Amino acid sequence: MLADDLVATSQGVMMRRVRYQPGPGQSRDGLPMEFITSEFNLPPGLIAWIYQRRWAVAKVFDQLKNKLEETKAWSSRAEAKIAQAHFLCLTHNLMELLARRVATEQGIRDQAGERRAAARRAKQARDAAARKQSVGNLLITLLRPLQRSVKFIRWLRTHWRSHAPLNAALS
DSSP states (O other): OOOEEEOOTTTOOOEEEEOOOOOSSSSOOOOOOOEEEEEEEOHHHHHHHHHHHHHHHHHHHHHIIIIOOSSSSSOSHHHHHHHHHHHHHHHHHHHHHHHIIIIIIIIOOOHHHHHEEEEHHHHHHHHHHHTTTTOOOOHHOOOOHHHHHHHHHHHHHHHHHOOOOOHHHHH
């Protein structure tokens, strides 16, 4: 952390500015980051971590919008929007469970995605070594929400529409 300051908006509202120097693998360019928040009680490192985690959540929303084609609300009523959000979260979680089940029981994995993740981890380790640091255990073990591949989603749609048993769809 570089700084933790109180700042005021042009309307006089007090905010908190956290300036943070990312560690190895936390930033592509290694430049300091600055976060503005109305949260005054959390430690600055946790504020920075939460803001960085938003990117992973944004990728899940991108998946819902682009790959699952959920681009607009089903209704203008608040209750319907809440129900739609719950269904989308359920869909994401069910896709994740099915992908894990297929990987565990059938040995079918997203090899391209795993290679990209391994390459990211290797780059984090190289960048850390270049700075004479190590990658923190939290970064190594933390699972982030994943985007499912377009291939997986297409396969799932085809299987769903065919009403075939899962074993037949896996072949």
